Amino acid sequence: MTLAVAARHLRGTTRAVGALFLSLYVATIGTATYLMKVSLKDLDAYQINVLMGVAMLAVSMPAALLADRTLRIPRQHLGLGSLVATLMAAGSVFYALALARLPAGPAAAIATSYVIIVVALSTIFLDERFDLVTASGVVLTLAGVALLSLRARSSHQALGSRGSPRARSPSRFCMIWLLPPEMV
Numbered sequence: 001m002t003l004a005v006a007a008r009h010l011r012g013t014t015r016a017v018g019a020l021f022l023s024l025y026v027a028t029i030g031t032a033t034y035l036m037k038v039s040l041k042d043l044d045a046y047q048i049n050v051l052m053g054v055a056m057l058a059v060s061m062p063a064a065l066l067a068d069r070t071l072r073i074p075r076q077h078l079g080l081g082s083l084v085a086t087l088m089a090a091g092s093v094f095y096a097l098a099l100a101r102l103p104a105g106p107a108a109a110i111a112t113s114y115v116i117i118v119v120a121l122s123t124i125f126l127d128e129r130f131d132l133v134t135a136s137g138v139v140l141t142l143a144g145v146a147l148l149s150l151r152a153r154s155s156h157q158a159l160g161s162r163g164s165p166r167a168r169s170p171s172r173f174c175m176i177w178l179l180p181p182e183m184v
Contacts, residue, residue, distance in 0.1 A: 036099055037104040109144060
């Protein structure tokens with residue numbers, strides 16, 4: 001086997017493992033988000049995030065020890081790693097607070113909008129390609145968020161105290177379900 005063939009094989013294996021991890025991420029986060037919505041009847045968003053912090057230690061410490069054989073974090077990367085951890089923790093609290101007050105489906109759909117920020121920052125700072133496929137993905141993401149938001153608002157109003165859903169123009173898709181019915 002030549003070096004080029006070995007490199008292609010390794011790259012293919014790496015992508016397959018990456019796809020497996022991504023599938024596991026989607027399954028675990030999807031299930032956890034649903035269960036979080038259910039548990040928010042008995043726990044508040046802060047309690048759930050404390051439990052998540054404990055679980056992160058329980059899961060990540062053994063994983064880091066298995067993968068790296070150490071828990072040592074290189075000093076030169078401590079600042080950026082701490083910033084990432086703080087932003088992720090704050091985002092988790094904000095998400096749990098939103099989920100406690102909003103329907104689970106639309107909240108999850110709107111939360112996926114963060115991928116647009118990732119795409120934009122990766123294009124600007126990491127020189128990742130922004131081609132027709134990427135642009136289409138951004139448009140489809142926004143369209144999906146808009147559709148799920150409209151559907152949630154329509155369902156909410158159809159079941160509301162007034163009993164009759166009001167007509168809605170497509171230009172009013174921007175999270176209109178967040179507003180009280182009398183403001184829409």
